Amino acid sequence: MPTSALQVARTGLEAQDTRMRVIANNLANIGTTGYKRDRADFATLAYQDTRVAGQQSTSETAYAVGLNLGTGVAVQGTSRIGTQGTLNTTGNALDMALDGAGFFAVEMPGGGTGYTRAGNFTLSAEGNLVTSQGYAVQPQIAVPQGATSVSVAPDGTVSAILEGEAAPAELGQLTIASFANPNGLRATGDNFLMETAASGAAETGPAGQDGRGNIRQGMLEASNVNVVEELVEMIEAQRSYEINSKMISAVDEMLRNANQTL
Template sequence: MSNAALYVARSGLDAQSNRMRVIANNLANVNTTGFKRDRAQFETLAYQTMTAAGAASEGDARYATGLSLGSGVRMTGTARINTQGTLTQTDNPLDMAIEGDGFFQVTLTDGRIGYTRAGNFNLSAEGQIVTSDGLPLQPQIQVPEGATSVTIGTDGTISAQLAGQTEATELGKVELARFVNPSGLQAMGDNIFTETSASGAPQVGIAGLDGRGTIRQGSLEASNVNVVQELVDMIETQRAYEINSKMISATDEMLKNANQQL
């Protein structure tokens, strides 16, 4: 008796274990600002064709279906689900949420440009608008010392009311980057993504134009993880893992019986 079924079941265990890790990461980030849930994707492994469909059987007759035996499954990747998360009002003037497509741009420590949906920005000691990790917003915007209020328009225009002035002073404009395939961005951790050949080049411009979303001041985008859906997926994954485990036990018992009888 062939032990091929053992390898098929093992591939199922590996696939379900990886899917459970994806689900666990989604649930762990249920409160992460701007987080986008991932979905595990699978594909079949190679088939062993014993009898080809359409091959001659007897005389002029041909097999209608053929005989092919699969060799299991594997996880091919994770698809990032880029649906809009709920906007939560914080009333913090430096908090920004993107309503629609697009990413904020930040300058990474190695000089590259990173992209993020997390708009929980702060001021550095020098007055620059930075992320919670200290990465400056790109283009860099400096808030003068003594500014009494900061206003951010839906198009990203940042203005500040300075002491002794009756009108607000424009400090700069937040530009958003849009990608043809945002799921192709490389996740780097810390809510940061980087460009890849799969994502395409960033299309940078003013918020609200050319398909880019608008900016909401004093709000943050919540994670788009649906806890109920993740729990359902977790139970389904657990059951599939158990079935593959039982398949290994059953196949092992069949092989044991065959060895005892022969």
């Protein structure tokens, strides 16, 4: 059965509603540390071929063009835009930002590994470097009680002056995870992403090597959401939604008139 104009307009409404949800989520996360904006990707639905180009029009001629009717649009997926956010100085020694590609690795409840760009870390009661949720940063870094002047080098080496010592002691080295397809990571909330078959396995190594970004101590990466761009996107989505709504009203009116006339 051929797709009606009413059905096409309804698919447009659904697609634009999804688009506005993506934009609204971006705007809601303007202040979220390390957040990467999402983009809704659209694709046309299958076409219905009423007449195929090249089909015989007579015994001696063929149609130069076909008659192909689209069936609407759908959101194909959402892409994460991984551009670098602004690095803001906080002065907190345990705040860390990644200047470049990669993710901090975190041990999640249940034993899995989560990945994040949010480096607003703190210390647990045992002195371990953890996220604000209390999840241990991997590899585990323990800061002994009484240690002062904690420093993190661009390559992730963590040092501190221990009680009774004059020279800094190395406490360990943070490693950074990278993926063949970062867009394939699955967002779980709380600023965490999880590995999937599409992302490929995590490849961990020192910061600043093999394309991984350097660690900047005392800084946090801001969201990469651009308010002006998102508002323009929102206006476009609203206009498209309104047009599809008017199309539905117009088709309904045409069908009602047709039923009354016939």
